[in-house]
Amino acid sequence: MIYPEWPLSLPHAQMEGDGSGLMFRDPIETEMEGGDLRRRRRPGDDVMRLRFSFRFTAEQANTWASFVRDDLYYGTARFLMPVAIDGMPCDTRVMQMIGAPNFDGRSGSLRMYSFEAWVFPADMVPVE
Template identity: 30%
Template sequence: MPLPVWPATVPHKPLADTGIDEPHRGVLESEMTAGNTRSRRQFTTVIGTVPRTIPMTTAQFLTFKAFVRDTLSHGAAEFEMPVWDLTGCPVRRVKLREGGKYTANRMGNKIHVSFSLDVWDL
């Protein structure tokens, strides 16, 4: 089944050009019965976490809000979106962190929507 796609009428470029801030996940540590710990890499395809604050008009925000409510909260948590990675804006598979939480603050005639994404390669 194809992944949902970021709504075309909603901007994807953030206020600041921030790239992926966690290029690799840290190691997992497990305590062993002898008292020492064992480090191993995490088995995940997540290539990083990206914080985003995107200015939107009221109409764009309503489209974004409907996308989160009607698409992402009904089981399709992952979607495709262009993500700035300091070299360009390739389309990546992403997921809103913290169960899809976001904040919205009105700044003049725009609504600044902030959230964090887990980013995967397609």
């Protein structure tokens, strides 16, 4: 499968203090007749949920908007992006946005954007 790639003109390093998230998905919970709660793994538990924040120039913001709208079909498609996880070197991962990306206002001449995404395991990245 061919995934759109994060535009080279955009930074991929998260802003300082971001990159927070969940190590894996919440378990499936089922209430039992006796009142107990049964919890079990979900398929795809090795998927992480991370939050990303970026400061873009006006030109980068236009590239970002075009990428999300056109290449990701309004944020619904999976894509490839270099990601640093837990201080490890950047590794390209398959990603998928959760919900719509946020516009957080301006910081001087820069515009701030953020989004949450599922980060899939490295073995899901297509081999060229």
